[in-house]
Amino acid sequence: MVKKTGRPGYLQIADELREQIRRGTLAPGDPLPSTARLSEDFDASLSVVKMAVGILRNEGLVIGQQGKGVYVREIDTPAGDTAAATADELAEIRASIKELTARLERVESTLSQQAGKPRRSPRS
Template identity: 70%
Template sequence: MVKNTGRAGYLQIADDLRAQIRGGSLAPGTPLPSTAQLAEQYDASLSVVKMAVGILRNEGLVIGQQGKGVFVTDPDQTPAAGDTGGEVAELRAVVQDLSVRLARVEEQLATSTTPRSGRSSR
């Protein structure tokens, strides 16, 4: 059940499911309950549950299989070529690199002291 702690409901649900996965009560290969079942279990909306499961997907703890459900991944298996887990990790690295480069550009622009001239006031 989602509690009124000030922490977003989807984060509470993700935390609980993550603890179950890491604690072994949701073993690798085990399907998560359906979105509707999780919504009922946590007394939350479907969108909140979907956001929680999305976090676990991004972390590589679960993987969705179209038409079959969402399953706990095996942490000992390395992502195969073309696996979405590997693609997500690669995308994160690219985004991190771009963030660093953008910060440098913004810093250079902020310290740039090129005054605008040639404008006259009438």
């Protein structure tokens, strides 16, 4: 049921369906309940339910098949959790940037130390 929290109903419905997909309650290949059924389950209008499903379509979590319904898509992540995969990728990127920053600082330090030393002539 959509709660009166100030958060739009279509976002609440999208959150709930997204969570069901994440948990596997709605597995890849499973059809979403009809908009009429979701409307009843969430005590919301058809237009609100359609907006929620539209969000999931835009996120790539579900796909519509003309005349057949809307189905949960296969997700190209091991656990099927795109949010967790994105967070993991972001953590890896941050770690790489930190490592590269440290390496750059060492190179700059070495270069600045070498710049301060007098150069020897090759024939000394």
